[in-house]
Amino acid sequence: xxxTEIFTSFVWNLFKIKRMQNAVLITIGDEILSGNxxxxxxxxIATELKNIGIKVSQIITISDExxxxxxxxxxxxxxxxxxxxxxxxxxxxDDKTKKALAEFFDDExxxxxxxxxxxxxxxxxxxxxxxxxxxREQAFVPTKSTxxxxxxxxxxxxxxxxxxxxxxxxxGVPYEVKPLIKDQIIPYLKEKFNxxxxxTRIVSVVGIPESILAxxxxxxxxxxxxxxxxxxxxxxxxxxLRLTATGxxxxxxxxxxxxxxxxxxxxxxxxxxxxxxxxIEKILGEILSEKKLTISTAESCTGGELSLLITSNPxxxxxxxxxxxxxxxxxxxxxxxxxxxxxxxxxxxxxxxxREMADGCQNLFKTDISLSTTGVAGPGKGxxxxxxxxxxxxxxxxxxxxxFKLYMPHLDRxxxxxxxxxxxxxxxxxxxxxx
Amino acid sequence: xxxTEIFTSFVWNLFKIKRMQNAVLITIGDEILSGNxxxxxxxxIATELKNIGIKVSQIITISDExxxxxxxxxxxxxxxxxxxxxxxxxxxxDDKTKKALAEFFDDExxxxxxxxxxxxxxxxxxxxxxxxxxxREQAFVPTKSTxxxxxxxxxxxxxxxxxxxxxxxxxGVPYEVKPLIKDQIIPYLKEKFNxxxxxTRIVSVVGIPESILAxxxxxxxxxxxxxxxxxxxxxxxxxxLRLTATGxxxxxxxxxxxxxxxxxxxxxxxxxxxxxxxxIEKILGEILSEKKLTISTAESCTGGELSLLITSNPxxxxxxxxxxxxxxxxxxxxxxxxxxxxxxxxxxxxxxxxREMADGCQNLFKTDISLSTTGVAGPGKGxxxxxxxxxxxxxxxxxxxxxFKLYMPHLDRxxxxxxxxxxxxxxxxxxxxxx
Numbered sequence: 001x002x003x004t005e006i007f008t009s010f011v012w013n014l015f016k017i018k019r020m021q022n023a024v025l026i027t028i029g030d031e032i033l034s035g036n037x038x039x040x041x042x043x044x045i046a047t048e049l050k051n052i053g054i055k056v057s058q059i060i061t062i063s064d065e066x067x068x069x070x071x072x073x074x075x076x077x078x079x080x081x082x083x084x085x086x087x088x089x090x091x092x093x094d095d096k097t098k099k100a101l102a103e104f105f106d107d108e109x110x111x112x113x114x115x116x117x118x119x120x121x122x123x124x125x126x127x128x129x130x131x132x133x134x135x136r137e138q139a140f141v142p143t144k145s146t147x148x149x150x151x152x153x154x155x156x157x158x159x160x161x162x163x164x165x166x167x168x169x170x171x172g173v174p175y176e177v178k179p180l181i182k183d184q185i186i187p188y189l190k191e192k193f194n195x196x197x198x199x200t201r202i203v204s205v206v207g208i209p210e211s212i213l214a215x216x217x218x219x220x221x222x223x224x225x226x227x228x229x230x231x232x233x234x235x236x237x238x239x240x241l242r243l244t245a246t247g248x249x250x251x252x253x254x255x256x257x258x259x260x261x262x263x264x265x266x267x268x269x270x271x272x273x274x275x276x277x278x279x280i281e282k283i284l285g286e287i288l289s290e291k292k293l294t295i296s297t298a299e300s301c302t303g304g305e306l307s308l309l310i311t312s313n314p315x316x317x318x319x320x321x322x323x324x325x326x327x328x329x330x331x332x333x334x335x336x337x338x339x340x341x342x343x344x345x346x347x348x349x350x351x352x353x354x355r356e357m358a359d360g361c362q363n364l365f366k367t368d369i370s371l372s373t374t375g376v377a378g379p380g381k382g383x384x385x386x387x388x389x390x391x392x393x394x395x396x397x398x399x400x401x402x403x404f405k406l407y408m409p410h411l412d413r414x415x416x417x418x419x420x421x422x423x424x425x426x427x428x429x430x431x432x433x434x435x
Numbered sequence: 436x437x438x439t440e441i442f443t444s445f446v447w448n449l450f451k452i453k454r455m456q457n458a459v460l461i462t463i464g465d466e467i468l469s470g471n472x473x474x475x476x477x478x479x480i481a482t483e484l485k486n487i488g489i490k491v492s493q494i495i496t497i498s499d500e501x502x503x504x505x506x507x508x509x510x511x512x513x514x515x516x517x518x519x520x521x522x523x524x525x526x527x528x529d530d531k532t533k534k535a536l537a538e539f540f541d542d543e544x545x546x547x548x549x550x551x552x553x554x555x556x557x558x559x560x561x562x563x564x565x566x567x568x569x570x571r572e573q574a575f576v577p578t579k580s581t582x583x584x585x586x587x588x589x590x591x592x593x594x595x596x597x598x599x600x601x602x603x604x605x606x607g608v609p610y611e612v613k614p615l616i617k618d619q620i621i622p623y624l625k626e627k628f629n630x631x632x633x634x635t636r637i638v639s640v641v642g643i644p645e646s647i648l649a650x651x652x653x654x655x656x657x658x659x660x661x662x663x664x665x666x667x668x669x670x671x672x673x674x675x676l677r678l679t680a681t682g683x684x685x686x687x688x689x690x691x692x693x694x695x696x697x698x699x700x701x702x703x704x705x706x707x708x709x710x711x712x713x714x715i716e717k718i719l720g721e722i723l724s725e726k727k728l729t730i731s732t733a734e735s736c737t738g739g740e741l742s743l744l745i746t747s748n749p750x751x752x753x754x755x756x757x758x759x760x761x762x763x764x765x766x767x768x769x770x771x772x773x774x775x776x777x778x779x780x781x782x783x784x785x786x787x788x789x790r791e792m793a794d795g796c797q798n799l800f801k802t803d804i805s806l807s808t809t810g811v812a813g814p815g816k817g818x819x820x821x822x823x824x825x826x827x828x829x830x831x832x833x834x835x836x837x838x839f840k841l842y843m844p845h846l847d848r849x850x851x852x853x854x855x856x857x858x859x860x861x862x863x864x865x866x867x868x869x870x
Contacts, residue, residue, distance in 0.1 A: 031668050033491045034635070035482030036677060036713075040473060042496070047470030056468045061477070061494035090667065091646040134646045152845045154646075173669065175850050200469070211526040211569045211589075232525065233466050234608065242471060278471075297760075303746030304739030307760045311738030314814050314848060316762075322770070323760035325732075325742045331757040331800060365766060379749050410587050413749060415610050 020193040023054050024080035026072055027061040028088035028097055029172055041086045041177045048181050053195040053246070054082060064088050069100035073167070081165050082189075087172030089155035091134045098141070098158075101169055105160050107142040115139040115156050118149045148184045152176045157184070196246060199253040203241040203261060204274040204283065206430055210239050217241075217267055224260060227253075238426050240278065273429050280425045281313045287432050288319040288369075293397075296365035297323035298336055298357045300348075301375035301391055305421040321365045326357075329383075336360025347384035349374050351392050351403045358394035358401055370396045371424055375406075377413045391420050395428050402431070455628040458489050459515035461507055462496040463523035463532055464607055476521045476612045483616050488630040488681070489517060499523050504535035508602070516600050517624075522607030524590035526569045533576070533593075536604055540595050542577040550574040550591050553584045583619045587611045592619070631681055634688035638676040638696060639709040639718065641865055645674050652676075652702055659695060662688075671857040675713065708864050715860045716748045722867050723754040723804075728832075731800035732758035733771055733792045735783075736810035736826055740856040756800045761792075764818075771795025782819035784809050786827050786838045793829035793836055805831045806859055810841075812848045826855050830863050837866070 025045055031037040039061060046056045057079055062068050069088070076083040088097030102109045116139035123135065138154050141147055145158040148168070155171035157180050168185055170177050189195070205213060210232055214221075221230055227247050233240040243260060245253040261275050274283040288295060297306045307323030310316055324335060329348050332338040338356040346352045357372035375391025376382040382390075389409035394401050404427065411419055460480055466472040474496060481491045492514055497503045504523070511518040523532030537544045551574035558570065573589050576582055580593040583603070590606035592615050603620055605612050624630070640648060645667055649656075656665055662682050668675040678695060680688040696710050709718040723730060732741045742758030745751055759770060764783050767773040773791040781787045792807035810826025811817040817825075824844035829836050839862065846854055 027494075030664075030666055031677070032478070033481055033494065034485050034677075034679070035478050035480075035491075036637075036668060036675075038473065038475060038478045039494075043467070043470050043473045045470075046468055050469050056470075057498060059462075059468065059474075059494075059496035063492065090669075091649060128644070134649060175846050175854070178847060178850070179845055209563075214526060214569060229465075231465055231471075233471060234525075240471075242466070242469075244469070299739075304734075304742035304758055304760070307739035307762075308743055308852075311760070311762065312849065312852075314812075317818070321763045322766040323739055323762070325739070325746070325758035325760075327742075327746065327752055327758070328756045328800075335757070335799070364770070365763075383752070410614060411610050412613065414747065415613075417743075417747075419610070 020054060020081050020189065020195060022057045022080045023049050023082040023084060024076035025056055025059045026069075026076055026083065026085040027059065027172075028064055028069060028085055029061075030063050032061050032087075033063055040174055041172065044174070044178060045084055045086075045181055048186055049082075050198050050200070052186060052190055053197045054189070055198065055246075064096050066096050066100045066103065069097060070104045073100070073104045077162060077165055077167075083165070083167040084185075085167065085169045086177055087170075089138075089169065089171040091138055091154060097169060101145075101158065101160065101167075102142045105142060105144060105162065107144045107160075109140045110143050111136075111139055112141045112147055112156075115141060115147050115149065118156075119154055122151070122154065148180060148188075150176055150180060152179055196248055197250040197253055199245045199250065199257055201243050201257045201261060201275065202278040203243070203264060203272055204278075204280070205239045205241060205268060205271045206237065206273050206426055208239070208268065208271045210234055213239055213268065213271075217264065220260075220263055220267060225256060228256065228260060235280075235422060237423055238273075238280065273426075273433055279313075280422060280429065281309050281316075284310065284425055284429055284432075285313040285316060285319070287429060289315075291432065293369055293432075294319050294321050294365075294367040295369040295371070296321050296361050296367040298361035298364075298370065298372040299323065299325050300327060300332070300357070300373055301377045302373045302417050302421050303327075303377070305417045306371055306373065306424060309421050309425060321367050324361065324364065332357060332360075336364065347382075347386060349376060349382050349384060349386040349390060349392065351405065354392035354394040354403050355401055358396040362396055368398055369428070370394075371428065372396075373420065373424070375420070377416050379413060389416060391416075393420065393424050395424065395431060397428075397431060397435075455489060455516050455624065455630060457492045457515045458484050458517040458519060459511035460491055460494045461504075461511055461518065461520040462494065462607075463499055463504060463520055464496075465498050467496050467522075468498055475609055476607065479609070479613060480519055480521075480616055483621055484517075485633050485635070487621060487625055488632045489624070490633065490681075499531050501531050501535045501538065504532060505539045508535070508539045512597060512600055512602075518600070518602040519620075520602065520604045521612055522605075524573075524604065524606040526573055526589060532604060536580075536593065536595065536602075537577045540577060540579060540597065542579045542595075544575045545578050546571075547574055547576045547582060547591075550576060550582050550584065553591075554589055557586070557589065583615060583623075585611055585615060587614055631683055632685040632688055634680045634685060634692055636678050636692045636696060636710065637713040638678070638699060638707055639713075639715070640674045640676060640703060640706045641672065641708050641861055643674070643703065643706045645669055648674055648703065648706075652699065655695075655698055655702060660691060663691065663695060670715075671854055671861060673708075673715065673857075673861050708861075708868055714748075715857060715864065716744050716751075719745065719860055719864055719867075720748040720751060720754070722864060724750075726867065728804055728867075729754050729756050729800075729802040730804040730806070731756050731796050731802040733796035733799075733805065733807040734758065734760050735762060735767070735792070735808055736812045737808045737852050737856050738762075738812070740852045741806060741808065741859060744856050744860060756802050759796065759799065767792060767795075771799065782817075782821060784811060784817050784819060784821040784825060784827065786840065789827035789829040789838050790836055793831040797831055803833055804863070805829075806863065807831075808855065808859070810855070812851050814848060824851060826851075828855065828859050830859065830866060832863075832866060832870075 148157040153176040231242045326332045362370040378388035394403045583592040588611040666677045761767045797805040813823035829838045
């Protein structure tokens with residue numbers, strides 16, 4: 001016989017299995033629509049949701065207007081089981097999300113005592129004794145909402161429910177969003193729902209253009225199991241093949257992915273530089289750690305991006321000894337001992353200077369590997385009249401150095417620096433794995 | 436009497452005035468929904484459109500599915516006069532945009548000879564003589580489309596029209612998107628439409644929290660003219676006030692904006708660090724150039740972000756002499772002459788080491804100003820056991836150095852590095868403008 005409790009639990013479990021598959025993210029804020037701010041929250045949230053098997057089907061960025069927010073909530077609930085909004089919860093005038101939430105859910109806004117206490121304690125901790133009326137307003141939430149307290153800001157996160165679907169409304173500041181998602185919302189979703197797992201593997205391929213690659217692996221791709229999907233993501237001159245598997249058993253997915261990746265090796269094995277790590281700086285980190293090699297950088301036109309890229313990998317202090325950005329020509333001479341004669345003869349943006357910079361860098365930091373760049377990131381020409389988009393870079397491994405030239409006049413300053421740095425690390429990885 | 440021509444021109448002009456105000460951007464690609472890639476195209480396009488007076492009212496990111504693309508196009512045309520799609524035009528299997536476009540516009544796809552010729556020439560220039568079937572497919576476009584040739588990739592940009600509304604479909608690669616927008620689409624729109632101008636000014640405010648700032652300028656804000664809008668954009672500890680003015684005469688808008696900004700000075704003048712430049716590295720660049728000061732950096736936990744930030748401003752070679760990232764402790768000793776005794780006594784993450792790093796940096800690069808950082812970006816603790824999120828930084832201007840401590844354990848590695856670097860430059864700007 002069924003007791004109510006068993007029955008409820010049975011229904012809840014059915015609900016658990018059926019309902020939490022698709023999410024819609026809503027980003028509220030004119031600063032993104034106007035191009036003032038890049039939306040990085042959606043990227044973070046999508047990744048976190050993917051890891052627990054929830055697929056983001058849409059990301060919609062809208063302006064801070066009550067009617068627009070309400071219409072978009074309606075649309076989002078039509079396609080998503082889960083709706084996450086970010087933005088529009090600050091203490092200032094241009095924030096209307098809370099009002100829209102209350103109207104949409106046919107609710108009212110009232111002071112939540114627990115939230116107000118939390119807010120007071122938060123502000124006291126930060127040395128702000130006086131609570132402004134504006135801050136007090138932040139403790140007003142829709143009465144039907146469940147509040148997830150924000151430990152790194154003044155705007156609370158509110159959960160609402162409708163027909164078994166959920167919405168969470170978060171502030172827009174990235175470092176408030178991250179802990180709310182990671183420490184509170186993800187654990188909550190994992191506890192409440194039986195989720196379908198999604199596993200992803202990325203195969204990094206170099207030395208082969210996307211269209212030729214696609215031809216070579218066409219048969220393999222067509223033979224992939226139903227629950228696996230393939231995407232091509234070009235980054236610089238590398239192509240990332242992303243394989244995504246969906247299913248109820250995480251272990252099965254991982255075995256499936258490994259099997260399919262193994263089948264790739266007979267076809268394009270020599271072009272594969274990694275099958276587990278996604279980011280090139282992580283791939284490099286693994287190789288350097290394994291081979292017990294140290295590295296240093298001497299950068300001119302890349303301005304510090306190379307050292308930032310290498311050190312962005314946690315644990316990089318094991319192999320990255322140091323970097324230098326001798327921006328002024330005199331510093332290339334003084335610190336890296338690039339010869340003045342070479343600069344006079346070939347100019348500072350030249351193969352010869354790149355090579356001497358790498359030599360000087362290796363000497364300065366006493367490393368197995370050194371990388372150097374000299375070029376013109378633009379938008380103005382180099383002081384020696386060299387063209388925008390031209391760069392020479394040297395990769396020196398022990399006693400052997402190779403210098404490369406790239407000319408990418410169509411890239412703007414920022415893209416140029418990014419592309420060149422990615423390419424250098426890709427080339428280095430290519431050199432190291434073929435040793 | 437009206438000739439047909441005059442009448443057509445009259446109607447066209449009416450249409451010019453009325454129709455091009457709102458744009459909807461559609462980003463097509465599973466790599467963004469899955470969190471693999473951050474969408475930077477939308478940010479670029481939104482900025483460019485804003486500059487010619489077209490407001491982006493929505494940005495929608497969707498997956499590479501024909502039905503979804505068609506539905507979203509329908510939705511977008513309901514609210515936007517202009518629809519720009521990016522992504523889904525590559526040579527590989529996961530790209531379905533073109534098919535969706537043709538179906539949506541009740542059209543067919545056919546080989547476009549001019550596009551094919553352009554594609555062949557493009558590939559020959561890049562040393563690829565053999566044209567694959569996949570590449571030839573890229574020259575197939577909807578027959579009703581107007582093609583804008585892509586000079587930096589193989590996928591053409593297609594313009595379609597419906598009831599006087601326009602859509603442009605672009606590939607997803609940022610360095611292909613930028614020139615297509617800037618060199619072709621923006622000039623086209625400017626020529627075809629009488630656009631309402633949008634002017635923006637950003638006032639950067641430091642040393643005052645967002646909620647208190649809002650209270651102090653409330654009266655000023657309420658008295659703003661109808662066609663001006665205000666937004667608050669917090670960045671690190673700085674608040675950017677963005678004033679946007681819309682109207683037919685660009686000069687009038689600029690005078691309006693300047694007037695309103697002048698009224699802010701009696702209220703919060705001492706907290707305003709800039710009223711024309713938006714980015715802190717540009718603000719710094721202006722001040723350094725004006726005061727004829729040079730600068731250098733010595734970074735540990737920020738890994739090169741400070742030097743990258745400073746050099747990201749074109750023309751920074753006039754004041755940025757160089758930077759060093761002495762990641763290994765020994766290099767702080769060898770190159771910057773930080774004393775071993777100090778490190779032993781206070782550990783490497785300490786006020787004293789930050790100060791000595793700034794001294795050593797100033798000596799090495801012979802600059803007026805030096806900046807230094809030593810801290811623990813995480814996720815692991817520092818080698819001396821210091822907590823994640825702790826950083827000491829020194830700002831040294833001529834002979835005076837000030838050392839600051841920050842503790843931000845809630846930030847992840849990347850946000851920590853970004854926040855700290857922004858804060859240091861903000862602090863430096865604060866110091867320099869009050870001198």
